[in-house]
Amino acid sequence: MTMVMAVPAGTSIWRIIIGSAIVLVILAILPRLVDPYQTVLLTYGLIMAIAALGFNLLLGYTGLLSFGHSAYFGAGAYLVAFIMRDFGAHSMELCIVGGMLGTLIIAAIFGFVCVRHTRIFFGILTLALSQVLWSLAFKFFWVTGGTDGIRVPYANLTLLGGLVDFKGAGSFQRFIYAYYYYVLALFAVSTIIIWVIAHSPFGKALQAIRDNETRARFVGISVRRYRWIAFMISGTFTGLAGILWVPLNGLTTPDILYWPFSGEIVFMTVLGGFRSFTGPIVGAMAFNYLKTYAIASTEYWQLLLGVVLVILVMALPVGIVGTTTRLAAKLGRSTK
Amino acid sequence: MTIFVIQVLNSFFYAAVLFLIAAGLSLIYGVMRIVNLAHGSLYALGAYVSAWIVGSAVGRAVEGNFGLAGVLLLLPLGAIAVAAVGALIEPTLLRPLYRRSEEYHLLVTFGLLMILEDVMKLLFGRTPLSAGAIMDQMGSIPVGRLIYPTYNLFVVAVGIAAAIGLWAFIYRTKFGVILRATSQDRRMAAALGINVSRVYVQAFAIGCFMAGLGGAVVVPAQAAVLGLGIEVLILAFVVVVIGGLGSLQGALVGALIVAFVRTAGIQFFPEIELAVLYLIAAAVLLVRPTGLFGRA
Numbered sequence: 196m197t198m199v200m201a202v203p204a205g206t207s208i209w210r211i212i213i214g215s216a217i218v219l220v221i222l223a224i225l226p227r228l229v230d231p232y233q234t235v236l237l238t239y240g241l242i243m244a245i246a247a248l249g250f251n252l253l254l255g256y257t258g259l260l261s262f263g264h265s266a267y268f269g270a271g272a273y274l275v276a277f278i279m280r281d282f283g284a285h286s287m288e289l290c291i292v293g294g295m296l297g298t299l300i301i302a303a304i305f306g307f308v309c310v311r312h313t314r315i316f317f318g319i320l321t322l323a324l325s326q327v328l329w330s331l332a333f334k335f336f337w338v339t340g341g342t343d344g345i346r347v348p349y350a351n352l353t354l355l356g357g358l359v360d361f362k363g364a365g366s367f368q369r370f371i372y373a374y375y376y377y378v379l380a381l382f383a384v385s386t387i388i389i390w391v392i393a394h395s396p397f398g399k400a401l402q403a404i405r406d407n408e409t410r411a412r413f414v415g416i417s418v419r420r421y422r423w424i425a426f427m428i429s430g431t432f433t434g435l436a437g438i439l440w441v442p443l444n445g446l447t448t449p450d451i452l453y454w455p456f457s458g459e460i461v462f463m464t465v466l467g468g469f470r471s472f473t474g475p476i477v478g479a480m481a482f483n484y485l486k487t488y489a490i491a492s493t494e495y496w497q498l499l500l501g502v503v504l505v506i507l508v509m510a511l512p513v514g515i516v517g518t519t520t521r522l523a524a525k526l527g528r529s530t531k
Numbered sequence: 532m533t534i535f536v537i538q539v540l541n542s543f544f545y546a547a548v549l550f551l552i553a554a555g556l557s558l559i560y561g562v563m564r565i566v567n568l569a570h571g572s573l574y575a576l577g578a579y580v581s582a583w584i585v586g587s588a589v590g591r592a593v594e595g596n597f598g599l600a601g602v603l604l605l606l607p608l609g610a611i612a613v614a615a616v617g618a619l620i621e622p623t624l625l626r627p628l629y630r631r632s633e634e635y636h637l638l639v640t641f642g643l644l645m646i647l648e649d650v651m652k653l654l655f656g657r658t659p660l661s662a663g664a665i666m667d668q669m670g671s672i673p674v675g676r677l678i679y680p681t682y683n684l685f686v687v688a689v690g691i692a693a694a695i696g697l698w699a700f701i702y703r704t705k706f707g708v709i710l711r712a713t714s715q716d717r718r719m720a721a722a723l724g725i726n727v728s729r730v731y732v733q734a735f736a737i738g739c740f741m742a743g744l745g746g747a748v749v750v751p752a753q754a755a756v757l758g759l760g761i762e763v764l765i766l767a768f769v770v771v772v773i774g775g776l777g778s779l780q781g782a783l784v785g786a787l788i789v790a791f792v793r794t795a796g797i798q799f800f801p802e803i804e805l806a807v808l809y810l811i812a813a814a815v816l817l818v819r820p821t822g823l824f825g826r827a
Binding site: 254262268312314315316318319320322324325326327330331334335347448453456458460461462463465494495496497498500501502503504505507508509512 | 548566568590616624627628631633634635638639643644645646647648649650653654761765768769772776787794801803804806809810812813816819820
């Protein structure tokens, strides 16, 4: 595999920074131009993008396909619900810190077990362990509310250490806009962190493991430990997405721990293209719109998404970003 | 004591159904190295088709034992329908992917799962379908002071017959030899003049038939509902992981273990019965990655 991640030869760091800055400015202006509903959709998209970015650290960079990332997303969401309900906390920052710590611990335990295997066994193991959490959330209804889930009302929430709260009239409108920028900021920070990790010596080591495990071991890379660390980072960021998701959704149910949700995370990453850094971001946004409009337009939205996925795997295995890059490269060559 | 006997019978019933599903999953993995995420949905499809056929036949059938035998013979039609679907799926969706990595196998079968779930909703509607008439007609037998449905024992018999039949088929027939040869070395088998593509279609269809049969035999006892396949797939995974992916004996032993643990779990520790099963699967994978009967 001679895939070039994110930085193709000749692309300077400045081009990436300027490009990201333009995208960020556009994202920051967008809520002024579109209606509140679109803003909510965008927020969901950004949240899923964090989940997919975290997930892709394992799939795209380490070469491990997890079919159990619903566990970390769901763990994050449930931890926020517990922190707010049982500890009476209101601060979102507290929820984020607590939730990420909790998810990190779960990812550390599950990862410790899972990285002993690769390929198909890794996938099945992640899946089996994620379903342990699902069955617990499903069965311990006096703690988790069972299939009813736990309500997480946005009105109980404060942002930025209590500076922004959502009480009184028109609070929902205020929440939507404030929360969008909150998520956008965290999205930007997460993207930068994951980018730095992916392009650090550690990230290069992960890619070496992905491409040739035996050679990586010869070079002196402790393969299992690197995989474990990657697993923890990946799980924690997917957990952050779950944490951010739950106040917006207002409710957490076992559905987000159920294994088809893991499938959705894989789906969006492949939709965007897991061979590029930006693929998961584009894929998560695109999947979010695709799913929302499919559900709105037909009762058989799963059928529609399933067909899209099958066509994607058959015809466009490199995803949206990969295909666009190839097309652009082709065009560039033909005009020269 | 009576309760105990009934729980053991329940476990055997459950094991028979699980075996049918897991054996198909295992066979497909053993021959073509594909983990079929849509396998549970194929099981559900078998349940729906059988329930639908039996449901439309029951009103018209002759009363009495003769009618009952006729309806019982209709049940496998669901399995045959699923096998036909499988014979369509393999050449169109799976064949182009054998050279690609496993990630794509999982993804395409996940897409197939989504498609099948909605196709079932489209064809059979949202109301659960059941073939309960069969169970009612077969009556029950006394067990101690309680009674037990005869149909459940029939399912156990089907499970045993399927296990013996599949074993004889794989280890005692020429086709079985070809199947095992292809499973061990695809290129060598092709070089010896075996039509590998045909073997693959047949193996996949047989695997689907087993899943469909599982659905067909379960539907008189338990209605076919949406989401049935998604739930059962994970249990089938637990079975094949415990027994060993690709091993027939493993599927049998795994099904028995899962069935007994689950029955005991529902009786004694209902909150964590599912969690315990997944943890057992994880533990087996850790200690013996290839399962109890798997080969490396």
